[in-house]
Amino acid sequence: MAEIVHPRFLRPLKAPAEDLGQVLKFGPDHPLVLDSGKNLSPLTIAYMTYGELNADRSNAILVAHALSGDQFVASTHPVTGKPGWWDLTVGPGKPIDTNRFFVICANVVGGCMGTTGPGDIDPATGEPYGPKFPVVTIRDMVRAQAMLLDALGIEQVLCVLGGSMGGMQVLQWAASYPDRIFSAMPIATAARHSAQNIAFNEVGRQAIMADPEWRGGNYAVSGNSPSKGLAVARMAAHITYLSETALQRKFGRLLQDREALSFGFDADFQIESYLRHQGMTFVDRFDANSYLYITRAMDYFDLAADYGGVLAEAFRGSKTRFCLVSFTSDWLFPTSENKRIAHALNAAGANVSFVEIASDRGHDAFLLDEPELFDTIRGFLSSQAYAKGVK
């Protein structure tokens, strides 16, 4: 049904010697049926795996990535040459121990690292989809991941984990395919995108669309891209990933490479320089249209809405074991949103743990060196492996 080939990236590879993972191609006989009612075909899913799948296929762990993440969880990024985004958490002997578990991560549908997205060729026109790419949802992303598991011959994963938008996918997995996930770890996430979060996403999208190079989304043919708009979108979003305390501690009012204010609009302050750097480096590895589509998928996410407005109904009868994690200084996906999920799981009679970790590093804490997060992941995964009888 699916053909396995080598991956393809939008930009030249800077680390060609690295393991670039694999891609699965689904032909017209296997379209991805989208929530919008449209079919996406052909479909390519680019993914990475780490560790070995055991004989009874019981040690698979699926990692779902966040908005700006990709499948390069624990290996050098082929475009930036930097370590994987969860390199601290995933690897041999690490909290998600690849000596023991088989870790899979796929680039989401709508993304720009090999899985079908707006930068790909629309078979109907022979040109890049651009703005004609169908709007995708978190559930569409999860559906594509289920197709990947089918192709890999994995009936049930031991655990599906993810932070932020990755956590949304974890929750959607639990609701859509409860029997295919033995346990679930949604980290720093929410069962619905809040008004504030939609607002921030909208600022980012407007920044991209205000860039004349965006050209109504058809920039691919021009050979340019709305990199200024995308950089501004990333700068605004990046602020939401941090906390005021962390910003104050790291930057305060420190000046950038100068003794005094310049009385101009240069990056006088270190924080300005830092954000500009974040914006500029982001455009090297991310596609502006993908940013529009993926943020839209987050905005549309409201798990309870699919279940008559009662979140507990999404988890009714679920045998999946849950472990929720939030961080005290995360104001983008605050503890209250994570607790709301815990309450719904309790109401559904599900098996749930909930850990709030004290950290002043904001939403980004889930990607960083947080020993209490590591202990939680390690403890939860080993108890799940024990319960499932993973050898």
Place this chain on the structure above:
Amino acid sequence: MNDASKVGSAIALRPDLAAIADMIPNSTRVLDIGCGDGALLEYLVRVKNIDGRGLELSQQNVNQCVARGLSVVQGDADTDLGEYPSGVFDIVILSQTIQATERPSYVLQQLLRIGKRTIVSFPNFGHWRVRLSLALRGRMPVTKTLGHEWYDTPNIHLCTIADFLSLARDVDARIDQALSLNEGERTKPMQPDAWGPNLFAQGAIFLLAKK
């Protein structure tokens, strides 16, 4: 001696917790409210093969429990019990916690609703040392089981065994088993409405169900 303090020597249980463990049949579904660092829950999961959950106020304790592989949620018995569906647990445990809740009557009613059976243990404020301290010294008692000064105690709703019996009657609870916790940390069956235990027991453990 209880079975639970002998079995599974890898996990040593406090005698009152061991007595509670002995009341719980194997392979049942148990909710431990105020599960602390998870000692009882871990014992029940590992030795008695129960499907165990915990609710704990202290986030630090919760994190420790989860790192130990237990299913525990941070929450407050006074406010969070309402969200649990009725009758989903075979047994709900409230160990040495009811005296620290804001609404003991509400909490007890919730326990009886959520669990088919409920185990409640608490320090007995009718113990003779407590009575003596107040009667002779005229001071709020600070004893081994009640180790806090009046101004910093979490125990805001202390009661005697007789007081608890009266609350149990008020909320239509049937008492299936009663144990006294005594000097030397021994537990033994008691006749709860007799005058003896209310004077001599340091604490009590009740197995209750909705009438």
